[in-house]
Amino acid sequence: VQNKKCIKSPDEKDIIKDVEVGTNINGAIPIDNIIVQLKMRGYNLREAKIWYFDPAYNEYILCPNDPVPKSYVINQEVFRDTNQISLKTQVPLSLIHIQRYR
Numbered sequence: 001v002q003n004k005k006c007i008k009s010p011d012e013k014d015i016i017k018d019v020e021v022g023t024n025i026n027g028a029i030p031i032d033n034i035i036v037q038l039k040m041r042g043y044n045l046r047e048a049k050i051w052y053f054d055p056a057y058n059e060y061i062l063c064p065n066d067p068v069p070k071s072y073v074i075n076q077e078v079f080r081d082t083n084q085i086s087l088k089t090q091v092p093l094s095l096i097h098i099q100r101y102r
Helices: 031-040
Strands: 002-008 015-022 050-054 059-062 084-089 095-100
Touching: 015 031, 031 050
Parallel strands: 002 084
Antiparallel strands: 002 015, 002 095, 050 059, 050 084, 084 095
């Protein structure tokens, strides 16, 4: 399943719209799908630390350094209501807005 997401910074100044990501059979997004899309847009995330915001815990969760294992996913509960994923990285970037399409 392909989806379009929007990535925004925590301060919502940097918004990256229409990031196309695939989901697994459980509706989760492999984080490497997001990283690949951002690299294609010119963001240098090689070996960068990456965190995503999980509203269930109200905090940022550290992901493995890039390259992120394909098995590492962001569960759909993180973006289900807003179609957005907030990321923090060692480079300027950060919130992803996700618009689903089928």
